[in-house]
Amino acid sequence: AAIIDGANDLQIFSKIILPLSKPALAAFGLFYAVSIWNSYFTALLYLSDPAKWTVQVVLRQLVILNQGNLLDAGMQAGMDNPPPAETVGMAAILIATIPILIVYPFLQKHFAKGVMLGSVKE
Structure with a gap:
């Protein structure tokens, strides 16, 4: 119908x-x-x-490479509380997910719109 009305390919696309x-x-x-x-x-x-590492590489260093040291420290201390390095790792994980959590609500409306567009029949 757009071609009959005189639209070119760029107008049809846009x-x-x-x-x-x-x-x-x-x-x-x-x-x-x-x-x-x-x-x-x-x-x-x-x-x-190390000064040029991204957030995920630093997060890997904090969480994975310090995991063996944390287990040894927890066993030696005999405490139920997590060692301070483990809490720093958990905080780093939370901080690393914040940008994606900020972007997702802005794109959520497009997901809902797409689901409704495909399901509503006229």
Whole structure:
């Protein structure tokens, strides 16, 4: 119908296809952003200077590499409270998830819209 009305390919894409594709693009964008945000292995391979490490590499250092030391410290102390380094690791995990938690509500409306668009029949 848009071609009959004289619309060119760019107008068809920008006025018809792109608005209908926003929910899918938002979902793909969110999944891609989360995978990039959570990737630590590429930074671990290419960055040798600890001053340039990303949040996930530092988080890995705090949580995984200190885990063996924390277990030994907890067993020696015989305490039920977690060692201070473990609480720092838990706090770092929480801080690392905050950016994704901030972005998600803005894209949530597109997910709901896409579900409703596909389910409502006229």
